[in-house]
Amino acid sequence: xxxxxxxxxxxxxxxxxxxxxxxxxxxxxxxxxxxxxxxxxxxxxxxxxxxxxxxxxxxxxxxxxxxxxxxxxxxxxxxxxxxxxxxxxxxxxxxxxxxxxxxxxxxxxxxxxxxx
Ligand SMILES: [Zn+2]
Numbered sequence: 864x865x866x867x868x869x870x871x872x873x874x875x876x877x878x879x880x881x882x883x884x885x886x887x888x889x890x891x892x893x894x895x896x897x898x899x900x901x902x903x904x905x906x907x908x909x910x911x912x913x914x915x916x917x918x919x920x921x922x923x924x925x926x927x928x929x930x931x932x933x934x935x936x937x938x939x940x941x942x943x944x945x946x947x948x949x950x951x952x953x954x955x956x957x958x959x960x961x962x963x964x965x966x967x968x969x970x971x972x973x974x975x976x977x978x979x
Pocket of ligand 1: 941945955
């Protein structure tokens with residue numbers, strides 16, 4: 864039988880995520896989280912066509928879509944800002960906006976516009 868990991872073409876990028884987080888925020892990234900790069904169709908079939916990444920709090924998993932037309936690294940940082948503001952009720956609310964647009968974008972600048 865085919866290996867489901869191969870079918871989904873998951874790539875574990877947790878180390879890249881942790882390293883990226885540590886460059887942006889002083890506190891360590893919450894423990895137990897796994898971050899995967901997957902084909903965008905895997906995410907979009909479940910979460911909708913416009914979605915490039917998703918943060919799943921219950922399974923402590925972040926999925927970052929590949930080949931989304933957006934840059935993968937920016938999507939990763941976008942989702943890390945969600946992880947940073949999990950308790951915020953509004954999607955892309957003021958706390959998320961601050962962490963992503965002020966803190967992360969200021970720290971990483973044009974580096975956001977690259978692929979993983
Ligand atoms: Zn988002």
